[in-house]
Amino acid sequence: MSLADALDVASLVFLALGALLSLAAGVGLARFPDPLSRMHAATKPQIAGLLFVLIAVGLQSEQWGTVAMLFPILLFQMLTAPVSAHMVGRAAYRTKHLRRDLLVIDELSDAVDRAQRERASGEKRT
Template identity: 60%
Template sequence: MHDTIIDIVAGVFMILGCLMSLAAGIGLLRFPDLLSRMHAATKPQVLGLFLLLSALGLELRSWAVVPVLLLAWIVQLLTAPVSAHMVGRAGYRTRHLKRDTLVADELATVVEEAGRRESRDQGENPPTDRTDFMD
């Protein structure tokens, strides 16, 4: 009886984890801009992975695998927001997002100030012997 309950809980966790991962994949395909796709790639994916790893831990019924599963989830939990942040900033700087969908644009003043500072610095010390591949 006890094993049956654990199997049912593990099955529910597997189904929910797969649905969360499916939602992340559909969001990547269907959302209109970079920021919403980035959100879809990180939020449900981390929860989906947690549910799948929990189901795996329940099904294996061994405490020896718990640290490995926990480590896998913590690494995902730490890397997903950092990578999403980097993709978001790169998308913002390269203008690969829809500005009309932004509710608040707190980064605009920072980017404008950095651009002014960079142009001022280049005016004082023009680059010598430099090749710009980005232009």
């Protein structure tokens, strides 16, 4: 087996892995019950799926310029996906779009209660 064949096989494996992870991310988006859980599917398998696909592209490309361009693609996905997931998750929590019955513990609601109590007592005083 020549080097080119070995690279082809490696690309094949990475591409298949990336596609599987992306598929699982899609299934998770549809199947998870609330926005917070869905955001997990939208970040982790999605990013790793992209990572594998980019590795496959890098193995096949013959120009350094193309390979160099793959790094910013991955980097900006890694930087932006958590931010958008955070914004959606935050909005979902604030508008109470979440399944409380699936939460083992919610330490944020304790903090919200405390802040509301403090605010109420502060308003009474003034």
